[in-house]
Amino acid sequence: xxxxxxxxxxxxxxxxxxxxxxxxxxxxxxxxxxxxxxxxxxxxxxxxxxxxxxxxxxxxxxxxxxxxxxxxxxxxxxxxxxxxxxxxxxxxxxxxxxxxxxxxxxxxx
Amino acid sequence: xxxxxxxxxxxxxxxxxxxxxxxxxxxxxxxxxxxxxxxxxxxxxxxxxxxxxxxxxxxxxxxxxxxxxxxxxxxxxxxxxxxxxxxxxxxxxxxxxxxxxxxxxxxxxxxxxxx
Numbered sequence: 001x002x003x004x005x006x007x008x009x010x011x012x013x014x015x016x017x018x019x020x021x022x023x024x025x026x027x028x029x030x031x032x033x034x035x036x037x038x039x040x041x042x043x044x045x046x047x048x049x050x051x052x053x054x055x056x057x058x059x060x061x062x063x064x065x066x067x068x069x070x071x072x073x074x075x076x077x078x079x080x081x082x083x084x085x086x087x088x089x090x091x092x093x094x095x096x097x098x099x100x101x102x103x104x105x106x107x108x109x
Numbered sequence: 110x111x112x113x114x115x116x117x118x119x120x121x122x123x124x125x126x127x128x129x130x131x132x133x134x135x136x137x138x139x140x141x142x143x144x145x146x147x148x149x150x151x152x153x154x155x156x157x158x159x160x161x162x163x164x165x166x167x168x169x170x171x172x173x174x175x176x177x178x179x180x181x182x183x184x185x186x187x188x189x190x191x192x193x194x195x196x197x198x199x200x201x202x203x204x205x206x207x208x209x210x211x212x213x214x215x216x217x218x219x220x221x222x223x224x
Contacts (some may be wrong), residue, residue, distance in 0.1 A: 004151075036215075041217070042202070043218050045215065046212040046214070084160075089152065090139050096157065097154060097213065098154070099144075101149070101151040
């Protein structure tokens with residue numbers, strides 16, 4: 001039972017444009033959401049997070065939006081850079097972390 | 110480098126052998142989590158440990174898998190009598206506190222291949 005879903009396995013974006021990665025969840029009790037970035041042969045690294053009491057959190061080029069009524073969150077990267085090419089996982093926390101299956105982002109120079 | 114360390118990075122075992130995966134958390138972190146990533150899947154929680162205690166093992170298969178985090182030394186994930194389906198990347202993460210609002214820092218993973 002996948003409680004956190006990332007329905008787009010891959011995304012390609014031109015350098016300088018906006019990348020939007022989406023994530024849906026099923027459990028309304030989740031109270032904290034995170035995005036992790038993963039390069040091949042490395043572990044995930046924390047990118048940005050948001051508490052369920054907020055609807056937006058911004059850190060430099062990265063912004064996470066949370067729509068609790070739709071049980072949906074998204075990560076916006078603007079402007080996208082080639083170094084952003086990686087797999088992005090969203091995660092939700094309840095009594096443990098639940099991860100999505102990841103979206104592979106390719107930023108084309 | 111004071112990050113989370115895992116070894117070995119790659120481990121090949123024949124069916125029926127034992128696999129031992131090690132994880133040293135970040136300095137100052139006393140909470141360790143193990144995750145498994147199967148091909149084409151996301152990270153799946155396996156177990157959460159503190160020193161000498163298993164806090165949550167709800168994601169651990171009931172048989173052949175065990176984990177420990179002794180008072181001294183790294184955390185160990187042990188898989189007995191491995192089968193082909195155990196082939197996966199196993200990631201360890203650590204955090205400073207046990208509440209899930211603290212970010213978990215991941216190690217580079219151990220890629221287990223069962224032949």
